[in-house]
Amino acid sequence: MLSLITILAWAGALAARVTALNPIVVHEQEFSDSVTNDRFVIIGIDYQPGGQGAYGTGSGDPLSNGTTCLRDAALMQQLGVNTIRCYNVDPSLDHNECVSIFDSVGIYMLIDVNAPVPGLSIDRSNPSSSYTTSYLQHIFTVVEAFKSYPNTLGFFAGNEIINDVATGQANPPYIRAVQRDLKNYIAAHAPRTIPVGYSAADVRSVLQDTWAYLQCNDGNGSNDTSRSDFFGLNSYSWCGNQSSFTISGYNVLVETFSNTTIPVFLSEYGCNDPTPRAFDEVIALYGSQMTTLSGGLVYQYTQDTADYGLVQTYSNGTAQILGDYDTLMSQYKKIDVSLLASSNSTATSLQPPQCNANLISNDGFSTDFNIPSPPSGVDQLIKSGVPNAPTGSIVSVTRTSVQAAVYATNGGRVSGLAIQAVSTANSPGQTQSGLSTGAASSATASSSAGTSGTSGSGSGSASSTGAAASAKASSGAYKVGAGFAGAAVAIGAGALAL
Numbered sequence: 001m002l003s004l005i006t007i008l009a010w011a012g013a014l015a016a017r018v019t020a021l022n023p024i025v026v027h028e029q030e031f032s033d034s035v036t037n038d039r040f041v042i043i044g045i046d047y048q049p050g051g052q053g054a055y056g057t058g059s060g061d062p063l064s065n066g067t068t069c070l071r072d073a074a075l076m077q078q079l080g081v082n083t084i085r086c087y088n089v090d091p092s093l094d095h096n097e098c099v100s101i102f103d104s105v106g107i108y109m110l111i112d113v114n115a116p117v118p119g120l121s122i123d124r125s126n127p128s129s130s131y132t133t134s135y136l137q138h139i140f141t142v143v144e145a146f147k148s149y150p151n152t153l154g155f156f157a158g159n160e161i162i163n164d165v166a167t168g169q170a171n172p173p174y175i176r177a178v179q180r181d182l183k184n185y186i187a188a189h190a191p192r193t194i195p196v197g198y199s200a201a202d203v204r205s206v207l208q209d210t211w212a213y214l215q216c217n218d219g220n221g222s223n224d225t226s227r228s229d230f231f232g233l234n235s236y237s238w239c240g241n242q243s244s245f246t247i248s249g250y251n252v253l254v255e256t257f258s259n260t261t262i263p264v265f266l267s268e269y270g271c272n273d274p275t276p277r278a279f280d281e282v283i284a285l286y287g288s289q290m291t292t293l294s295g296g297l298v299y300q301y302t303q304d305t306a307d308y309g310l311v312q313t314y315s316n317g318t319a320q321i322l323g324d325y326d327t328l329m330s331q332y333k334k335i336d337v338s339l340l341a342s343s344n345s346t347a348t349s350l351q352p353p354q355c356n357a358n359l360i361s362n363d364g365f366s367t368d369f370n371i372p373s374p375p376s377g378v379d380q381l382i383k384s385g386v387p388n389a390p391t392g393s394i395v396s397v398t399r400t401s402v403q404a405a406v407y408a409t410n411g412g413r414v415s416g417l418a419i420q421a422v423s424t425a426n427s428p429g430q431t432q433s434g435l436s437t438g439a440a441s442s443a444t445a446s447s448s449a450g451t452s453g454t455s456g457s458g459s460g461s462a463s464s465t466g467a468a469a470s471a472k473a474s475s476g477a478y479k480v481g482a483g484f485a486g487a488a489v490a491i492g493a494g495a496l497a498l
């Protein structure tokens, strides 16, 4: 007979397991869930709330203020996001609460190991002098900070280091060197393999060479730790509602990467000329023509002077949802999530080509596969580990209700915003509105099925808020059918309730 203590211990273990996401692994062209083996396609947002050059305490680090992370995770969960990219983490800070919040809502993290501080990235104008022991110690410390979180999807070893043929000459071997060092460090000190890759500028003249250089295998029969495990592309080529699969050149991307042996995705997208954005590229990116790619990340969550934001945030914690958030949500809700989960056995059995100069087409782009040796002391550092490095771990999430004031696009204050714990990757429509208390209380519960259906497929304009809220209040069935639109609209409805 089981004692009560045993049962309670089981319950505790179960609770802990339920809140941790399954790590993601790479299977040649695809990411997949390491437990279910479902394909994992990134539905992501770039997250740098402190701004591009920010670093360190205050608002400089995106994952160290639990109050703002809770607010943003709640809004991202509603949106349907499953991944964030963070460019400027400070490994000396405590990320446990924020990372645990994102983990609990089904959101993975892509972490850039570099920092916008001199000496903490490879200088494209002088890679050899910036490839130093102190630089490597810094990026290994970032690995230490994030290696134990189950929702760390991968590390970016570099971002847009190559941006033309000239910078494609000296830099490629250094990018591979940094990847090798990170992967060797992870192999020696992390509890699991964590993918390491690169984020490329969308300079079409060097794009194919960059990918070909980084994905090839130089191992001569064994695994080569200097190759990329994935390839991100920062691409803003789809602009406005007059663009298309061919006008944007997305068709060329599909052709270029058709035989890729590592996952390729858009590490930034979302051209903002013209504004407001229509986000029609979402339909193409997650559609049947682009299954070669593993999704992408919209640039970006937080509004700043460059005008790419989905949400305007203030230092007092208040957030104003912007129109692009609503538009993106309505596009995300059209994604066929079941299509994304299915793996392609041909794509996952492709083998990387052996590195060779004939893979490179531009005169002037590096064909040098002699990867620089680590600077002195680094082999020992990899063997013994960074001394006294702070290592993160998942903690239980105790706060779930967002206290900060959040305003909908119609100006009303959102009520009842909260995160909801899940055990699998978030996806559009997966989570019902966390605002339902406010929304339901405003509903008349008399709405017909016809009205609900209309609002479910509508754009979420203010005039449909009542109907959507009613749908949620009056019919369990409609919660599934109207799902995502219901969440979008309920933000407005919640606002109207006050």
Ligand SMILES: *[C@@H]1O[C@H](CO)[C@@H](O)[C@H](O)[C@H]1NC(C)=O
Binding pocket: 220
């Ligand atoms: C691979 O290894 C074999 C056996 O050691 C050697 O003969 C061959 O030259 C190597 N190939 C390359 C490309 O290094």
Ligand SMILES: *[C@@H]1O[C@H](CO)[C@@H](O)[C@H](O)[C@H]1NC(C)=O
Binding pocket: 221, 222, 223
């Ligand atoms: C390379 O790594 C893959 C995946 O970990 C493994 O399946 C394969 O056997 C390895 N190949 C060699 C030659 O070690």
Ligand SMILES: *[C@@H]1O[C@H](CO)[C@@H](O)[C@H](O)[C@H]1NC(C)=O
Binding pocket: 240, 241, 242, 274, 275, 276, 278
């Ligand atoms: C397309 O975008 C233009 C300019 O951004 C806008 O005026 C127009 O209403 C949009 N058309 C559609 C069908 O969304």
Ligand SMILES: *[C@@H]1O[C@H](CO)[C@@H](O)[C@H](O)[C@H]1NC(C)=O
Binding pocket: 255, 256, 258, 259
């Ligand atoms: C992809 O690989 C196939 C078979 O090796 C080859 O015929 C085809 O040309 C390749 N496509 C590209 C775009 O490289």
Ligand SMILES: *[C@@H]1O[C@H](CO)[C@@H](O)[C@H](O)[C@H]1NC(C)=O
Binding pocket: 314, 315, 316, 317, 318, 405
């Ligand atoms: C927070 O700051 C914004 C911008 O200055 C202001 O509009 C808002 O009223 C403030 N909110 C609170 C709760 O003080």
Ligand SMILES: *[C@@H]1O[C@H](CO)[C@@H](O)[C@H](O)[C@H]1NC(C)=O
Binding pocket: 058, 065, 066, 067, 068, 314, 315, 316, 317, 318
């Ligand atoms: C966290 O962010 C909130 C809202 O922006 C702010 O009021 C608070 O001071 C921040 N906390 C820390 C420790 O920086």
Ligand SMILES: *[C@@H]1O[C@H](CO)[C@@H](O)[C@H](O)[C@H]1NC(C)=O
Binding pocket: 258, 259, 291, 292, 344, 345, 346, 347
């Ligand atoms: C599966 O992958 C192969 C190789 O990339 C590709 O040629 C084929 O079109 C893919 N099939 C589907 C259904 O996407």
